Each structure stands twice: as structure tokens, then as C-alpha cells.
Amino acid sequence: MARIVVVTSGKGGVGKTTTSASFATGLAMQGHRTVVIDFDVGLRNLDLIMGCERRVVYDLINVINGEAALHQALIKDKHTDNLCVLPASQTRDKNALTREGIEKVFAELSEDFEYIVCDSPAGIEHGALMALYFADEAIITTNPEVSSVRDSDRILGILQSKSRRAELNLEPVKEHLLLTRYNPSRVDNGDMLTVEDVTDILAIPLLAVIPESPSVLKASNHGVPVIHQDDSDAGQAYRDMVARFLGAELPHRFTEPPRKGFLQKMFGSRA
Amino acid sequence: MTQTQSNRQPAAAFQLKGSIYTLTTLELHSPSVDDLAEQLASMADKAPSFFQQTPVIIALDQLRNDRAFNVSRAKHLLHEAGMVLVAIRGGSQHQKKEAGIANIAWLPAQKAEKQSNVVMLADPDKNVDIESIDPQESSFPKPVATKIITTPVRSGQQVFSEGDLIVMAPVSAGAELLAGGSIHIYGPLRGRALAGINSTDSDARIYATRFEAELVSICGQYKLTCQPDHSPWSELWGQSACVMRETGHLRIRAL
Numbered sequence: 001m002a003r004i005v006v007v008t009s010g011k012g013g014v015g016k017t018t019t020s021a022s023f024a025t026g027l028a029m030q031g032h033r034t035v036v037i038d039f040d041v042g043l044r045n046l047d048l049i050m051g052c053e054r055r056v057v058y059d060l061i062n063v064i065n066g067e068a069a070l071h072q073a074l075i076k077d078k079h080t081d082n083l084c085v086l087p088a089s090q091t092r093d094k095n096a097l098t099r100e101g102i103e104k105v106f107a108e109l110s111e112d113f114e115y116i117v118c119d120s121p122a123g124i125e126h127g128a129l130m131a132l133y134f135a136d137e138a139i140i141t142t143n144p145e146v147s148s149v150r151d152s153d154r155i156l157g158i159l160q161s162k163s164r165r166a167e168l169n170l171e172p173v174k175e176h177l178l179l180t181r182y183n184p185s186r187v188d189n190g191d192m193l194t195v196e197d198v199t200d201i202l203a204i205p206l207l208a209v210i211p212e213s214p215s216v217l218k219a220s221n222h223g224v225p226v227i228h229q230d231d232s233d234a235g236q237a238y239r240d241m242v243a244r245f246l247g248a249e250l251p252h253r254f255t256e257p258p259r260k261g262f263l264q265k266m267f268g269s270r271a
Numbered sequence: 272m273t274q275t276q277s278n279r280q281p282a283a284a285f286q287l288k289g290s291i292y293t294l295t296t297l298e299l300h301s302p303s304v305d306d307l308a309e310q311l312a313s314m315a316d317k318a319p320s321f322f323q324q325t326p327v328i329i330a331l332d333q334l335r336n337d338r339a340f341n342v343s344r345a346k347h348l349l350h351e352a353g354m355v356l357v358a359i360r361g362g363s364q365h366q367k368k369e370a371g372i373a374n375i376a377w378l379p380a381q382k383a384e385k386q387s388n389v390v391m392l393a394d395p396d397k398n399v400d401i402e403s404i405d406p407q408e409s410s411f412p413k414p415v416a417t418k419i420i421t422t423p424v425r426s427g428q429q430v431f432s433e434g435d436l437i438v439m440a441p442v443s444a445g446a447e448l449l450a451g452g453s454i455h456i457y458g459p460l461r462g463r464a465l466a467g468i469n470s471t472d473s474d475a476r477i478y479a480t481r482f483e484a485e486l487v488s489i490c491g492q493y494k495l496t497c498q499p500d501h502s503p504w505s506e507l508w509g510q511s512a513c514v515m516r517e518t519g520h521l522r523i524r525a526l
């Protein structure tokens with residue numbers, strides 16, 4: 001049986017899709033057969049971030065409705081071996097996502113893949129509940145601000161009560177904290193919560209801190225997940241995240257503001 | 272038509288009900304009303320509005336010579352301090368008559384024996400025969416079940432316990448704990464905790480090893496605690512603390 005990992009947050013725009021793309025890519029780069037599924041029916045953009053939007057013919061809902069075979073809807077990633085994308089429909093009604101339908105698709109995917117990564121829509125409505133229902137592990141994607149932390153807390157409560165594992169009284173969903181869009185300078189100014197503040201409130205293990213980085217936007221404009229960017233801080237942070245997820249013990253990076261050079265000190269850093 | 276009218280039962284204007292209240296009791300150690308006045312004045316200085324309209328009882332049980340105590344003057348004195356003297360407890364026949372003249376109630380002296388949670392065995396040599404205890408037929412009243420929670424209580428979640436509630440994990444902002452009895456939290460309390468919810472008078476308390484609650488309530492009396500002020504509630508913020516109900520007010524104490 002494949003391991004099902006949901007990338008979720010409650011709050012919108014925190015970096016779930018960015019994370020799903022890089023995390024799934026990272027698992028595949030480590031040799032694990034991985035599929036990443038867009039659950040954001042109506043607002044799909046995982047295919048854009050993965051750079052495969054022109055190759056979308058069928059989607060998740062088509063497969064659930066029996067209008068296409070799974071292999072027709074799966075898109076093989078151009079940049080990475082072992083990686084496939086299952087896009088969401090841009091047009092259809094969200095209620096087409098049914099528990100039975102998803103279960104069937106997951107069962108079939110389990111024959112070919114080791115990891116199923118689910119990119120959840122924002123909110124705590126139907127789509128988000130469907131994305132997390134079958135999860136074995138959850139990447140709780142959080143920004144260092146109070147509203148995002150509160151929504152993550154809410155989602156953790158839902159994972160504990162409304163997931164399949166909770167309903168069947170199985171071992172609980174394994175929770176990982178991913179703190180992203182972290183800007184150490186703004187944290188130092190007191191504009192944002194610190195890593196300690198967030199881990200203290202959510203009380204789950206910290207998987208990684210992803211810094212706020214211009215390379216993320218650049219990467220998504222090129223349709224190449226930022227983890228491919230060796231020289232980018234966010235890319236390196238996502239590599240660390242994948243390595244830790246697979247069991248490596250690495251120190252956390254990118255939690256301190258960059259030290260200012262001599263000239264910057266003299267002329268200020270606003271240039 | 273007249274018949275129906277005469278047959279109709281008049282709706283009851285009231286119903287007699289027995290209720291139990293906790294009342295503030297001033298237990299006198301001196302019959303001198305002047306001594307009483309002095310102590311009241313110093314209390315009123317420290318907490319001017321503390322006793323507004325608080326019903327109180329004066330207990331004379333501890334006094335040797337209660338004849339020297341003047342009921343009417345004491346009533347007047349308490350009135351000036353904002354309290355309402357509703358009864359005197361104990362004292363001689365003379366005091367009972369005085370109470371009647373002052374229009375307040377008289378209650379019999381309380382029994383001398385002190386209540387205690389630790390009860391001594393009548394015959395120390397004769398312990399209870401353990402083997403003879405049958406849990407099914409025990410004469411002890413059945414305790415209300417205690418609920419124990421070991422995972423975090425998250426925003427949007429609610430936990431209810433008929434009896435006491437013990438949480439050995441954080442309680443998030445936006446989470447709610449409800450208990451018929453007391454609530455014990457071994458971790459931060461950031462959400463709402465409501466203890467003693469089925470009663471208007473209980474000894475229920477709320478304990479937390481890190482007190483950062485949004486709201487606490489005991490027996491329906493509540494306090495929002497997020498506004499910073501200079502009270503003990505702010506000083507104990509983030510500390511290990513206990514909330515209890517005393518003379519109708521919620522109080523917080525360091526643990």
C-alpha cells in the first residue's frame with residue numbers, strides 16, 4: 001500500500017501547492033515512485049507550478065466518474081523520473097469528489113506508486129476534507145502569523161476527528177509542521193512569529209523551515225518546482241525537508257537573518 | 272359560564288423552593304462593635320467595592336459573652352460598608368430577640384464538630400476487611416467518571432466530562448473544555464475552560480500548569496482573561512495557577 005501524504009493548512013495562499021510540487025519532486029529525485037494529486041477542483045494550479053498545464057487532457061474527476069482510465073489522466077513529469085501528476089478539473093462541481101471514488105483511485109495508484117501526495121485546497125470544506133480523509137501523514141503548512149497558526153490548529157483537530165484513521169480508531173495521522181514563507185528579518189523585528197512561537201502553539205514536530213524567497217515566484221513562472229534550483233535557499237530548504245521526511249537528521253537552516261556585509265552596514269540594506 | 276369561572280384554579284403566584292447558597296459569614300471573635308468597625312474600615316480601604324450588596328451572616332458561636340454585642344448597630348455598620356446583614360447565627364435568647372427587633376433572621380448555632388475530608392476510624396485496630404468489599408454492592412456513592420485526555424485539544428474542538436476532566440496536553444485557543452467537576456490541565460490552557468457547569472454552587476476549580484486562558488468559568492460565573500490589566504490575572508499569565516470561586520467571585524492563585 002502506498003503512503004498517502006496530504007499537504008494541508010486551513011488558510012489559503014500559505015504555500016501548499018508550492019510545497020506539494022517540490023516535496024513530490026524531491027521524493028521522486030530520491031528514487032521513490034511518486035504521484036502528486038491536485039484536489040483543488042475549480043482552482044487548479046498544481047499543473048502550472050509543475051509546468052504540465054499544456055498536457056492536461058483528463059483529470060481526477062474524469063477518472064472518478066469513469067470517463068477516463070487512470071493511465072490516460074496521469075501526466076509523466078518532464079523533469080524528474082518516477083514522478084506523475086494527476087491534475088484537478090477546472091470546471092466541474094467539487095461534489096463530484098466522493099470518498100468511494102477517491103478510494104478506488106488510490107487503490108489503483110497504490111499498485112504503481114510508493115507515495116501519493118495530495119495538494120489540498122484551502123478551507124475546511126468538502127474538498128479539504130476529501131484531500132485529508134485517507135491520509136497516513138500530514139504536512140501542516142503554516143506561515144509565521146497568528147491567523148495561519150490558528151487555522152493549522154483547526155486542521156489538526158479535524159485530522160484527529162474526521163480522517164479515516166480517526167474514524168476507524170487506527171494509529172493517528174502522523175503530523176509534520178512545515179513553516180514556510182519564513183522571513184527571519186521580519187521575525188526579528190517582531191512582525192512575525194518565531195519558529196519557537198509556532199512549535200509551542202501547535203506542539204507537533206517541525207519538519208522544515210522554508211524561507212520567504214524570490215526564487216519561488218521565479219520557479220513557478222517557469223513551471224519548474226523550486227527544489228530543482230540548487231542555488232536557491234528555498235530549493236535547499238525543500239531538499240532538507242525531503243531528506244528529513246525520509247529519516248535523515250539535519251540541523252534546521254534559514255532561521256537566522258543573513259549577516260550584513262560591511263558595505264550594507266555602512267549604506268543600509270534597503271538598496 | 273359562572274360555573275366554569277368558579278371551577279378555574281387560580282394560577283399559583285409562587286412556588287416554595289429550598290435552595291442552598293454560600294453566604295459570607297463574619298465569625299466574631301470580639302463582641303465589641305467598635306472592633307468590628309475598625310476592621311471593616313481597613314478592608315474597605317483595600318477593596319472599596321468588594322462587598323457591594325453582599326448578603327452576610329454574623330456568627331456569634333465563638334463568643335463567650337455575646338450580651339455585649341449590639342445587633343442593630345452591627346446591621347447599620349455593615350450597611351454603611353455596602354453589605355446586607357441577613358441573619359445572625361448562634362448567641363443567647365437575648366440575641367435572638369434583638370435580631371427579631373432589627374428585622375433580621377436568626378439561625379441556630381452550627382454543630383461544634385468540624386467537617387474533615389480525612390475521617391478517623393472508630394476502632395483503629397479493626398480495619399475494613401478488604402476481601403469483603405464487593406464493588407458491586409459497595410455502600411459508597413458511585414463517583415462520577417473522570418475523563419482523561421492525552422492528546423492536544425485543538426481550536427474548534429470541545430471536550431465534555433460529567434465529572435472531573437484531566438488534560439495532559441495543550442489546550443489551544445478556540446478549544447473548549449466543559450466539566451461538571453474540576454478541570455486539571457498539565458500544559459498550557461489557551462482556550463476556554465468551564466468547570467462546575469451543572470451547578471450554581473460547587474467547589475469545582477480549574478488548574479493549569481500554564482495559564483493563558485481566553486475564558487474561565489465556574490458555576491456559570493465567568494471571566495474573560497485576555498485583556499491585560501494589573502490584576503493577579505495578568506501577573507499569573509503564563510504561570511502555573513488555580514482558579515476558584517470564593518464568596519461569589521472568581522479568584523486566581525499561583526500554584
Ligand SMILES: Nc1ncnc2c1ncn2[C@@H]1O[C@H](COP(=O)(O)OP(=O)(O)OP(=O)(O)O)[C@@H](O)[C@H]1O
Pocket residue numbers: 009011012013014015016017018019040120121122180181182210211212213214216217220234
Ligand atoms: N517560500 C516562499 N517564498 C516566497 N513566496 C512564496 C513562498 N511559498 C509560496 N509563495 C508564494 O505564495 C503564493 C501562494 O502559494 P501557493 O499557491 O503555493 O499557496 P497555496 O497554499 O497552495 O494557496 P491556495 O490556498 O490558494 O491553494 C504564490 O504566489 C507563491 O509564489
Ligand SMILES: [Mg+2]
Pocket residue numbers: 016017018040119120121
Ligand atoms: Mg494551492
